[in-house]
Amino acid sequence: MEGRSERGWDAEFRIVEDVDHAHGIKRLAYDNILAPEIAAFLFIPGGGLSTLGPEVPSEEAVRERVEMFTSVTLPTTVPETVWRMFEIAKGAMCYGMWFYPLFTLGEDHLSRLFEWMVVDRYEALSKKKGSNLHAMVEWLIKHKCFPEDLDVRWRAMYKIRNIVSHPEIQHLTHPHQALRHLRQMHDLVAHFYLEPYAQ
Secondary structure (H helix, E strand, C coil): CCCECCCCCEHHHCCCCCCCEECCEECCCCCCCCCCCHHHHCECCCCCECCCCCCCCCHHHHHHHHHHHHCCCCCCCCCHHHHHHHHHHHHHHHHCCCCCHHHHHHHHHHHHHHHHHHHHHHHHHHCCCCCCHHHHHHHHHHCCCCCCCCHHHHHHHHHHHHHHHCCCCCCCCCHHHHHHHHHHHHHHHHHHCCCCCCC
């Protein structure tokens, strides 16, 4: 078929393979482990893609992008488990600047945090033991426990958690998507744990 490669990829979206990368993933070695991932720096802080093309990022560019993630911090009222899970996800995303798939691992970990919080909030508010995550999400939606009237978002988070738990294909999350998910999870954590948490 015209415009398609042997693998079936559209000609404009070929996966680049070279000595250092395979299927968009850097082949880690001792001599490149501290080299920034150029692809991570094509996403500019304000959103969108750089039109300048790949170039070695400056120290200022690295700091700016790392601080996009490190500036998202949780209040001191959250449970230690939530804080740890959030920080692990955020840390993985920061290191995505050096190994791109870590954006995906960080985002996946936020899905696990969502599950943990749903169970925690359901059991605390309903005074019942939870056993079915979907039913717990629906109960929290019905009882207006989530922030705002964005039921579709919370149902989507439940579906994302299922995809992460039972993957059919390995995807790669881009930096802005990871940052958006981190900020959304920050807001959900802050909403659930406004008051000091009693363990």
